[in-house]
Amino acid sequence: MGLPEWVPDGVDITTPNAARVYDYTLGGFHNFQVDREFAEAAQRAWPGIFQLAHANRAYLGRAVQWLADQGVRQFLDIGSGIPTLGNVHEVAQATVPGARVMYVDIDPVAVAHSRHILAGNPHASAISGDLRRPDEILSHPEVLALLDFSEPVALLLMAVLHFVPDEDSPGDMIKRFDEATVSGSYVALSHGIPAEVQADAQNQVRTLYQRTPTSVHLRTPERVSALVDGWSLVPPGLVPITGWRPDPDDDEAPQPAVLAAVARKGTPDRP
Numbered sequence: 001m002g003l004p005e006w007v008p009d010g011v012d013i014t015t016p017n018a019a020r021v022y023d024y025t026l027g028g029f030h031n032f033q034v035d036r037e038f039a040e041a042a043q044r045a046w047p048g049i050f051q052l053a054h055a056n057r058a059y060l061g062r063a064v065q066w067l068a069d070q071g072v073r074q075f076l077d078i079g080s081g082i083p084t085l086g087n088v089h090e091v092a093q094a095t096v097p098g099a100r101v102m103y104v105d106i107d108p109v110a111v112a113h114s115r116h117i118l119a120g121n122p123h124a125s126a127i128s129g130d131l132r133r134p135d136e137i138l139s140h141p142e143v144l145a146l147l148d149f150s151e152p153v154a155l156l157l158m159a160v161l162h163f164v165p166d167e168d169s170p171g172d173m174i175k176r177f178d179e180a181t182v183s184g185s186y187v188a189l190s191h192g193i194p195a196e197v198q199a200d201a202q203n204q205v206r207t208l209y210q211r212t213p214t215s216v217h218l219r220t221p222e223r224v225s226a227l228v229d230g231w232s233l234v235p236p237g238l239v240p241i242t243g244w245r246p247d248p249d250d251d252e253a254p255q256p257a258v259l260a261a262v263a264r265k266g267t268p269d270r271p
């Protein structure tokens with residue numbers, strides 16, 4: 001049986017992949033048997049990991065909404081994933097018509113599907129890129145054509161930095177972004193941390209991820225905070241994702257294992 005038409009040439013469908021595992025946990029359809037089995041094994045090891053993915057996605061939506069409410073009109077979303085419900089351009093453009101969004105991911109399925117759904121949208125696009133090579137992203141012709149770095153830009157690094165090991169300098173992307181942008185720009189991130197109450201489950205899932213192209217590297221809150229050194233943390237600061245400006249009607253279970261932060265370049269933001 002042939003592969004579905006959305007599968008780009010050369011994709012390895014025999015190895016689980018973070019983008020497609022995440023897509024499955026969110027209820028998406030751009031994943032393969034190996035990703036589904038991986039996700040189910042992760043769920044057995046860490047019951048609640050699917051809810052964690054949903055909580056991360058909900059935080060992404062709230063952060064983008066908040067940034068759009070501040071008037072941010074440009075977004076650079078790295079490790080953007082496979083498009084699903086509540087994509088950045090949909091949330092941002094609902095508040096700021098014409099908001100520009102560049103999606104970047106290392107996974108060819110994520111990039112191909114993003115480009116497919118964005119065909120004909122002059123304000124959003126997607127490229128293949130690697131967070132570990134910030135200069136290639138920041139000087140990419142499509143990025144420079146879409147984003148105006150003389151105006152504020154929000155860099156989104158949601159649930160991606162913990163796929164970058166220390167030896168690949170996960171903070172470099174933020175440093176290079178800092179050099180490239182003006183005051184009023186933002187970094188918004190979420191990042192897995194070692195959580196004592198879930199230590200066994202986390203270890204099992206970390207072991208599982210060693211079978212994928214992107215192993216998991218949890219960092220303490222202090223080390224996550226250091227990634228945005230020199231930036232002004234927007235209230236409520238660095239907090240579990242479910243605690244970052246939750247919607248009043250939300251009753252999500254707390255998620256202590258993944259932290260959220262939005263930080264502003266320049267003077268501290270309005271509360």
Ligand SMILES: C[S@@+](CC[C@H](N)C(=O)[O-])C[C@H]1O[C@@H](n2cnc3c(N)ncnc32)[C@H](O)[C@@H]1O
Nearest residue numbers: 019022079080081106107130131158159160163
């Ligand atoms: C868990 S998903 C998060 C998707 C989306 N940011 C969200 O929060 O809903 C992580 C994504 O990061 C991507 N990724 C992992 N390492 C990367 C790297 N070095 N550069 C760019 N993307 C990467 C994966 O392919 C995957 O799509």
